[in-house]
Amino acid sequence: MTGFLVKRFLQALVVLLLVSIIVFVLLHLLPGGPARAILGPKGTAQQIARFNELQGYNKSLPLQYFDYLGRLFHGDLGLSYKLNQPVSDLLAERLPKTLVLTALATLLAVVVAVPLGLLQAVRRGKISDYLLTAGAFLAYATPVFFLGLILIIVFSQTIPIFPSEAPQGETVAGIFSGFSGMVLPIVTLALGIIAMFSRYMRSATLDNLTEEYVRTAMAKGQSSRRILARHVLRNAIIPLVTLLGLYLPTLFSGALVVESMFNYPGMGLLFWNAAQGSDFPVLLGVTLVVGVATVLGSLLTDIVYAVLDPRIRSVS
Template structure:
């Protein structure tokens, strides 16, 4: 197991190194001039050149990247020219709120999706299965911003149960301390995750129901509840671990939409504001964070799956 983990960590580090260069290069070529973005369209060429020289933007791209990589290894993500704060501080201040929003929605979606997917598989082609599948396909095809707007129109305007704006508290625990204001953002992310998890769980459970060990357990007269809880549930949930790992960066992107719709002060809203202001260091840090979460999610998922099913470890 140790060798497998070390191999996966090594591959992940190489991927992150390549990702950092690609992201740096893309944002560097997209951004016409950080100096012009910061100083404004009326800035003179001399002022722009002086700004670029002072911040190292006049050096070759590879030299800028090596300097950026060195700062990155020491935890220095640069400084926001617009907000005049360290980027690492900005990310840290907003990460807790976004993380609690994502985790709350993720846990709620799993608590509903796992039993729902199992129930659909056991009652294949029943009314429950057909209805749940139809609703899932409909919601899956609906953009998350449209789901958010529909929830606002229904539960905030037509039936004034919840406010249309999320909590503006600086505390990451606002999801629990101000549940009424956070209900619609959490519900939006829960729905977008639920439709994916439930159908994935249904397909996995259907595949496991056709395996010989399920048939043997039933042939021995084991109660159906024991077959489901002792055999089916654990094996059917193993593929879901990989999906959760892949879903982590998608949650970050989903937060961007949900936080912008509900005006929730998190990483997503920070990125959107930085994009409008062309705040280059914040954009670079946020993009890299998404890449790190993608690689980390896959790494953790691979390790957990290998831990649950040793056959995977032996084949890699």
């Protein structure tokens, strides 16, 4: 197990290094360079030269990259030229709120999708299986923004149960103080995940129901419910563990749309506003954080995968 963890950790470090290189290259691929992109078309040659000198962009690229790494290790992601605040402070303020939104949406998706997938597998070919499959395909194929619009029209305007705007608290506690405003964003983000997870769960359950250990358990007289709960569920849920770790970029893209629709003060809304205002330090800072989160999520997935299935450790 130790060798497996060390190997995966070293691989994660290499990928993190590659992520930092990609973000660094993106910064230098901005039209006209970082100085022109930030100062705009009216920036004079003297202003650009002075900016490059102050920011260290007049050095060679290798030296710039090592300076960039040094700033990253100290938590310096640059300065937002639109908000006049350090990017690290903006992310520290917004990231917990996005984590709360995505975590609650994912938790809701797993709690709903796992029983749905099991039910579809057990009742394969029945009318309930067809109805749930059709609903899953419809939810998965519908864009997130359209799902959000439908929920707003139905549950905020036609039947005014929930507000159409998310709570605007500055802290996570402030967000929870107006939790009714969180219902529609969470459900909007969770619907597409439920559709995909339930399909994976159905497929994995059907595969496991044909295994020898299921027939052996049935031959021993165990009930179908006991076999599903104690044997099939643990093996069928392994693909979902992998999916959860690799689904982080998709979750963020969904959160970006949901946060902009419901005016939720998270990292997705920060990214959207930065894109609207060409605030490149914020855009690159968010990109770096999402890349790091994806790598760490993949590493965590490998660890949980190995715990659930010891065979993975023996072949890795």
